[in-house]
Amino acid sequence: MNVNPTTKSGIFFSRREALRHGIAGAAGLFLAHGLSSPLLGAAPPANVKAKAKSVIQIWMWGGPSHLDTFDPKPAAGNDYCGPLNKPIATNVDGIVIGELLPLLAKQADKYAIIRGMTHGINAHETAAYMVQTGRKPGEREVYPSAGTIVSLFRGYDAGYQGLIPPYIVLTEPQGRFSEAGFLGSRYKPFATGGDPAQARFAVEGVVAQGVSDEQQRDRRELLHKLDTFGRAMRGNAALAALAKSEEQAYDLILGDAGKLFDLAQEKDDLRERYGRNTFGQSCLMARRLVEKGVPYVTINFKGWDTHKQNFQAMRQKLPQLDKGLATLLADLSDRGLLESTIVWCGGEFGRTPKVQWEAPWNGGRNHWGQAFSALVAGGGFKGGRVVGETDAKGEQVKNRPVYPSDLIAGMYELIGIDLNAKLPHPQGLPVQVTPTSADGVKSGGRLIEIM
Amino acid sequence: MLTASLTERGAAREPVPPFESNASLAPQGKIDDLVFGRLKRLGIPPAPLCSDAVFVRRVYLDAIGTLPTAQEAKDFLADRDPKKRGKLIDRLLERTEFADYWAVKWSDLLRVKSEYPINLWPNAVQGYHRWIRTCIKQNVPYDRFVRELLTASGSNFNVPQVNFYRALQSREPAAVAQAVALNFMGVRPDTWPKERWDAMAVFFSRIEYKATEQWKEEIVQLAPAKDAAKPAEKSAAEAEIANAQFPDGTPTRLLPDQDPREIFANWLISPKNPYFTRNIANRVWSWLLGRGIIHEPDDIRTDNPPSNPELLAYLERELVNNHYDLKRLFRLILNSKTYQLSSIPATDPSPKDAEFAHYLPRRLDAEVLIDALCRITGTTEQYSSPIPEPFTFIPENRRSIELADGSIGSTFLETFGRPSRDTGLESERNNRPSAAQSLHLLNSSHIRRKLEQSDKLRELLQAKKKPREIVEELYLTILSRPPTADELLVLRDYSQPVRGGRRPLLDVTWALMNSAEFLYRH
Numbered sequence: 001m002n003v004n005p006t007t008k009s010g011i012f013f014s015r016r017e018a019l020r021h022g023i024a025g026a027a028g029l030f031l032a033h034g035l036s037s038p039l040l041g042a043a044p045p046a047n048v049k050a051k052a053k054s055v056i057q058i059w060m061w062g063g064p065s066h067l068d069t070f071d072p073k074p075a076a077g078n079d080y081c082g083p084l085n086k087p088i089a090t091n092v093d094g095i096v097i098g099e100l101l102p103l104l105a106k107q108a109d110k111y112a113i114i115r116g117m118t119h120g121i122n123a124h125e126t127a128a129y130m131v132q133t134g135r136k137p138g139e140r141e142v143y144p145s146a147g148t149i150v151s152l153f154r155g156y157d158a159g160y161q162g163l164i165p166p167y168i169v170l171t172e173p174q175g176r177f178s179e180a181g182f183l184g185s186r187y188k189p190f191a192t193g194g195d196p197a198q199a200r201f202a203v204e205g206v207v208a209q210g211v212s213d214e215q216q217r218d219r220r221e222l223l224h225k226l227d228t229f230g231r232a233m234r235g236n237a238a239l240a241a242l243a244k245s246e247e248q249a250y251d252l253i254l255g256d257a258g259k260l261f262d263l264a265q266e267k268d269d270l271r272e273r274y275g276r277n278t279f280g281q282s283c284l285m286a287r288r289l290v291e292k293g294v295p296y297v298t299i300n301f302k303g304w305d306t307h308k309q310n311f312q313a314m315r316q317k318l319p320q321l322d323k324g325l326a327t328l329l330a331d332l333s334d335r336g337l338l339e340s341t342i343v344w345c346g347g348e349f350g351r352t353p354k355v356q357w358e359a360p361w362n363g364g365r366n367h368w369g370q371a372f373s374a375l376v377a378g379g380g381f382k383g384g385r386v387v388g389e390t391d392a393k394g395e396q397v398k399n400r401p402v403y404p405s406d407l408i409a410g411m412y413e414l415i416g417i418d419l420n421a422k423l424p425h426p427q428g429l430p431v432q433v434t435p436t437s438a439d440g441v442k443s444g445g446r447l448i449e450i451m
Numbered sequence: 452m453l454t455a456s457l458t459e460r461g462a463a464r465e466p467v468p469p470f471e472s473n474a475s476l477a478p479q480g481k482i483d484d485l486v487f488g489r490l491k492r493l494g495i496p497p498a499p500l501c502s503d504a505v506f507v508r509r510v511y512l513d514a515i516g517t518l519p520t521a522q523e524a525k526d527f528l529a530d531r532d533p534k535k536r537g538k539l540i541d542r543l544l545e546r547t548e549f550a551d552y553w554a555v556k557w558s559d560l561l562r563v564k565s566e567y568p569i570n571l572w573p574n575a576v577q578g579y580h581r582w583i584r585t586c587i588k589q590n591v592p593y594d595r596f597v598r599e600l601l602t603a604s605g606s607n608f609n610v611p612q613v614n615f616y617r618a619l620q621s622r623e624p625a626a627v628a629q630a631v632a633l634n635f636m637g638v639r640p641d642t643w644p645k646e647r648w649d650a651m652a653v654f655f656s657r658i659e660y661k662a663t664e665q666w667k668e669e670i671v672q673l674a675p676a677k678d679a680a681k682p683a684e685k686s687a688a689e690a691e692i693a694n695a696q697f698p699d700g701t702p703t704r705l706l707p708d709q710d711p712r713e714i715f716a717n718w719l720i721s722p723k724n725p726y727f728t729r730n731i732a733n734r735v736w737s738w739l740l741g742r743g744i745i746h747e748p749d750d751i752r753t754d755n756p757p758s759n760p761e762l763l764a765y766l767e768r769e770l771v772n773n774h775y776d777l778k779r780l781f782r783l784i785l786n787s788k789t790y791q792l793s794s795i796p797a798t799d800p801s802p803k804d805a806e807f808a809h810y811l812p813r814r815l816d817a818e819v820l821i822d823a824l825c826r827i828t829g830t831t832e833q834y835s836s837p838i839p840e841p842f843t844f845i846p847e848n849r850r851s852i853e854l855a856d857g858s859i860g861s862t863f864l865e866t867f868g869r870p871s872r873d874t875g876l877e878s879e880r881n882n883r884p885s886a887a888q889s890l891h892l893l894n895s896s897h898i899r900r901k902l903e904q905s906d907k908l909r910e911l912l913q914a915k916k917k918p919r920e921i922v923e924e925l926y927l928t929i930l931s932r933p934p935t936a937d938e939l940l941v942l943r944d945y946s947q948p949v950r951g952g953r954r955p956l957l958d959v960t961w962a963l964m965n966s967a968e969f970l971y972r973h
Contacts, residue, residue: 139620181873218958235800235801253890427639
């Protein structure tokens with residue numbers, strides 16, 4: 001079957017697009033049909049000492065309260081701290097974190113807390129865009145997220161050969177902004193669906209409960225026997241691409257690669273330590289994925305938009321975060337993977353330091369983009385440090401602001417992505433990996449304190 | 452060597468059952484004259500005409516984004532009227548799904564979406580979508596449609612068409628000009644010399660977006676003219692006015708009391724405008740035939756010429772002579788034999804797509820596909836918005852081609868390449884197959900649930916029908932045709948062994964839903 005995309009219908013890809021991208025020999029699984037971007041070879045790592053190979057992003061959708069997690073302000077009083085007014089010391093002198101994070105307190109040497117995060121945006125969708133792309137909302141372009149860029153530079157175009165897609169979201173897609181931006185839907189992450197805390201992690205499409213391998217094979221044979229149209233169209237490039245996709249799908253369904261999602265292969269006590277809940281088991285799954293070389297894994301940890309009854313929510317969610325993240329850091333470290341894996345944990349903004357006691361909020365916190373915290377660990381980020389400082393009430397950054405693009409650029413640097421490399425833009429416009437001063441993006445400078 | 456009968460029909464080979472017909476390829480109108488005439492000059496034989504079964508499925512999917520029901524397919528196949536294809540086209544163009552489906556297309560291009568980066572609020576989205584859909588339903592002349600979008604003023608909650616401007620991510624005049632040029636001229640100013648782009652931007656430099664007390668409401672209107680009393684402002688305004696120039700190079704004089712958008716719109720929608728008619732004629736062709744005569748349809752440049760200039764010129768004339776009646780253009784194209792050719796090329800290697808010697812198969816649009824899967828299984832999908840507003844409530848039986856808001860969707864729609872509605876580019880919609888799509892269709896719990904929980908399939912099995920009748924019904928439902936003799940043999944073998952209960956029926960339904968014949972318009 002001779003498939004020559006350059007002469008085929010523009011429905012699938014135009015001649016111009018095909019020429020621009022070049023035609024790759026071995027197609028990546030989830031990168032459509034042998035199309036490759038021109039990155040390979042074009043962007044040698046800027047920093048030869050780059051240690052990081054993968055990123056695990058714990059995305060706290062909704063925006064977690066910085067005062068209740070990594071930037072406690074006990075002296076600010078009840079109107080700011082509510083009942084969570086006894087922060088705890090960590091294993092690093094001088095670093096104090098929220099009282100509901102005792103396990104993380106024992107591991108402060110492994111991570112850095114950035115307390116100077118700021119962007120000033122208070123709407124979910126624009127703040128999420130800002131934090132995950134490093135770009136200002138409202139420009140002419142829609143830029144790709146850090147996950148897309150890392151999977152672009154460390155995925156199939158860069159020689160990644162895994163059957164598992166290079167950018168995974170556990171378990172539900174984020175929604176509200178497009179992760180892939182102008183790079184288009186083929187760079188979107190693969191959202192697993194299912195629930196890793198269930199007896200069997202039913203990754204959508206890969207694992208089908210109640211369908212035996214024998215039935216899978218029978219059905220596939222039936223499908224081929226009934227393919228009257230496909231036979232009449234033999235040689236058509238569009239249909240050949242469909243056949244190729246089907247073949248790749250069955251490699252995952254019936255082959256060994258899908259076994260990676262079988263968490264029953266892990267010891268029970270380790271699974272306990274991570275926490276037998278969706279977040280905890282997602283952390284374990286993330287470790288298994290980066291162990292196999294998947295460059296970017298996002299854990300979409302929802303439920304941080306605590307307008308109402310913030311403290312009840314914190315008592316429910318923070319123990320899960322504590323168990324899952326602390327075990328993840330320890331487990332990565334025990335396996336020697338922490339050196340090559342960046343763990344980035346945070347949400348789109350912080351929350352109003354002053355508690356809203358009145359009805360209907362009843363002890364709620366609102367959106368707060370002026371100041372918030374992020375946690376980073378591994379992959380070359382130095383642990384046991386704090387970057388930036390907020391004022392006495394946690395309302396403003398007092399010194400060392402860190403803007404989202406500073407954090408993202410730090411990750412890129414550690415993973416060896418050239419900050420000035422060109423992104424493949426659909427109209428061929430010159431767009432760099434990170435914004436330049438011409439883009440009007442604020443910067444607090446390189447994260448020298450922890451790199 | 453061609454037999455005499457083949458030559459008489461104008462075909463290069465025997466028709467392939469059940470996809471092709473041996474009906475004559477004699478040109479049906481000017482479109483066929485121009486396409487077949489060119490093919491003849493180039494020595495390219497066109498594919499045979501498609502069969503009735505292929506036609507009924509194709510024209511439903513292309514015209515109204517909806518699969519025909521088994522009954523509709525059966526009735527059409529049984530109809531002996533020689534004019535039945537034309538009559539079906541007329542009926543489809545009046546269906547409510549026609550407006551639904553083409554409102555999806557226009558909403559893609561005009562950025563109908565509540566979330567980032569467009570940030571219309573849900574009620575603005577609903578109003579904007581309703582306005583677009585109503586224009587399509589009423590077949591408002593296309594030139595008027597565009598003029599309204601470009602020149603309206605008012606609150607974006609009350610005057611829906613101003614959302615054209617409100618929905619643009621950037622308000623810089625150059626960015627507005629770029630969007631206008633892309634949508635209504637089919638060109639990309641970023642490939643122009645800068646002076647030309649700047650000169651066009653002047654027409655959009657006096658748009659004011661005024662916030663109100665209502666969250667995300669804005670009044671889009673003409674900003675007051677620069678104060679003539681202040682010499683500095685006056686001279687700046689004069690300089691700007693002097694710089695205004697239409698993209699074809701014609702300079703114009705803008706007066707302070709004129710809305711420059713009006714001046715631009717008047718220039719744009721004139722029948723003599725070199726871009727306006729060409730853009731829409733070429734787009735409609737590309738929507739129905741799967742490829743523009745100029746391709747891509749929103750990348751018209753002198754160095755990207757039409758593959759059949761006479762054909763494009765003819766379509767343009769038709770539009771101008773008939774007051775930009777788009778429905779009429781749809782009818783004209785759908786009735787042509789060119790549109791009704793088989794998708795199996797007559798020769799190997801296949802002729803170039805740009806010659807339209809065969810129909811170009813392409814994967815169903817994401818929305819059309821999920822609606823078809825729901826139709827086949829008698830199931831529904833649930834859609835909800837992250838913005839909790841009353842306007843965003845979506846009843847469960849709502850079809851996805853009826854969704855107004857590009858921010859409301861599903862994993863399925865994203866996986867199958869529904870556009871993000873960020874840029875207005877046609878290429879945002881990605882209909883390429885991928886492994887993730889195959890995983891979903893072959894093996895996801897979503898599709899499995901649809902099959903297993905389908906009352907429709909259960910009823911089919913429990914009805915007092917012979918296996919042959921059941922299979923026939925299934926084929927008509929999914930592929931809009933009865934099974935072939937060979938297929939019946941395969942099916943008999945598959946249900947022979949120990950497999951009992953519903954499983955053979957579910958497996959066959961699953962197989963047909965995963966077949967290229969179902970997944971593609973062809």
